[in-house]
Amino acid sequence: MLSTGALRAHLLAARLAGPVATSRETSLRSYRLFAARDPRVMLGLAPERAWGEGDLLRLMADRCGVSADPAHVSGPDAIDPERTVAALDAFAERLAVVAERRAPVLLGTGHPHRLLGFYAGLADALSAAGCPVLTPAQGRCVDITTQFGVRTYYLDYVRGVALVREPGGRPTGGETGAHTHSPLPVRLALQDAVERLGVLPELVIGDHGWVCGAGQLGIEAIGPADTDDPALFVGEAEGRVSVVVPLDDGVQAPFYRPLTRYVLNRACLSP
Numbered sequence: 001m002l003s004t005g006a007l008r009a010h011l012l013a014a015r016l017a018g019p020v021a022t023s024r025e026t027s028l029r030s031y032r033l034f035a036a037r038d039p040r041v042m043l044g045l046a047p048e049r050a051w052g053e054g055d056l057l058r059l060m061a062d063r064c065g066v067s068a069d070p071a072h073v074s075g076p077d078a079i080d081p082e083r084t085v086a087a088l089d090a091f092a093e094r095l096a097v098v099a100e101r102r103a104p105v106l107l108g109t110g111h112p113h114r115l116l117g118f119y120a121g122l123a124d125a126l127s128a129a130g131c132p133v134l135t136p137a138q139g140r141c142v143d144i145t146t147q148f149g150v151r152t153y154y155l156d157y158v159r160g161v162a163l164v165r166e167p168g169g170r171p172t173g174g175e176t177g178a179h180t181h182s183p184l185p186v187r188l189a190l191q192d193a194v195e196r197l198g199v200l201p202e203l204v205i206g207d208h209g210w211v212c213g214a215g216q217l218g219i220e221a222i223g224p225a226d227t228d229d230p231a232l233f234v235g236e237a238e239g240r241v242s243v244v245v246p247l248d249d250g251v252q253a254p255f256y257r258p259l260t261r262y263v264l265n266r267a268c269l270s271p
Contacts, residue, residue, distance in 0.1 A: 001270075002262045007088070008081050011247070014255040017081035020248040022227050024077050027066065030228040031056040043231040044183025044213035048238050056230050063233045064246040077227040079246045087245040088259065092266035094203065094222050094243055095122065099269055102130035103202035106193070108162035108186055110208035112177035115224070116161055117253050121260035122205060123160035125269040133160040134201055137192035141167070144182045153178060155185055162189060162210070183213025190217060207232075207249060215240035224249055 002010075011017040033041045035053045051059075054070065061068035065080025098105060105126055107119045127133045135157045142164065143150050153164035156177065163177035164185055186209060193200055204214035204221040208229065214221040215235045222243040225232040229249075235241035247259075264270045 001265055002258055004085060007258065007262050008085055010255075010258050011081045011084055014251055016247045016251060016255060016259075017079040017084045019076045019078050020227065021250060022077050022248060024067075024073060024075050027060070027077050027227045028053075028057075028073060031060070031230055034230045034234070040181070041229075041231060042212070043181055043209045043229070044187075044216050045231045045235050045240070046216060047234055051230075051234060056234070059233055059237060060227060060230060063236070063244065064227050066227050079227060079248070084245060084247050087243060088263055089266060090243045091222055091245055092263040094220070095126070095263060095269060096267040098203045099126055099129040099131060099267065101202070102132075104132040104134050104199055106134045106136075106162070106186075106189060106201035106204045106206075106214075107160060108189065108204070108206040108210040110163075110180040110182070110206075110210065111249055112158075112161075112163040113179070114250055114253050115207060115256060116158060116163065116176050118256040118260050119161040119205060120159035121257070121264065125264050125267075125271070127160065128271070129269055132199075134189075134193055134197065134199070135160065135162070136189045136197055140188055140192065142182075142184050142188050144180055144184055146180075153180070153185075155188060162186075162206075181208045183209035183216070186210045186213040187217070190214065190219070211235070211241055211244075215242075226250070 060066045109115050123133050137155050141154050165177050207223045211221040211223040212231050224245040226249045232244045236244045
């Protein structure tokens with residue numbers, strides 16, 4: 001069992017919280033783009049109100065603990081570990097409710113190289129608790145706009161967790177899929193879940209477009225987000241995302257394992 005104190009120490013040591021690798025410049029650029037409704041940072045969310053740069057900075061200071069000073073424009077950004085711990089507790093509460101109901105869930109990630117193991121541990125525990133872990137639209141193609149133009153990917157699942165892969169190559173042990181912010185994979189998965197399986201997930205667990213895309217469609221969604229992903233926090237503030245956990249989403253994959261253990265323990269889902 002990982003205590004709250006040990007979790008907090010781990011967050012700081014692994015730079016999941018505290019000073020993080022995401023730069024202030026990167027975060028502020030995302031806020032500017034979001035304020036301009038640039039689809040690259042909206043992640044499938046259509047905000048109900050106008051969010052200016054100042055509004056977003058105040059929101060991110062409140063939800064993440066970044067500096068609220070607009071004159072602070074360079075250097076590493078920072079996440080308050082107390083906010084991360086509190087959000088992980090809320091995350092665990094949602095897992096516990098879904099597990100008690102044995103409700104269907106869908107898990108997906110746009111960060112497979114970093115967060116796949118985190119989600120796979122949750123999928124294993126929820127499945128063991130009796131929750132159907134849905135895998136709709138497996139093998140289906142989806143066209144996603146990237147910095148290199150529109151590219152075709154296909155939807156795949158690893159240990160119950162959805163991700164997208166580039167076509168043409170056979171997956172190997174070290175190849176876990178492509179990084180994406182797009183909401184199109186979750187839209188495709190949800191459409192197939194309804195049309196072919198006749199069921200929708202009660203909860204979507206993921207990041208980036210998986211959370212915002214599901215929340216925009218009215219499906220409860222929870223997941224982690226970095227300081228340069230304001231869309232998830234706006235979704236939370238507007239009531240379309242249930243829980244967002246502020247943390248660096250780009251550290252080495254093993255550093256997320258203690259978080260899996262912590263939330264499963266808090267949700268009474270530990271093996």
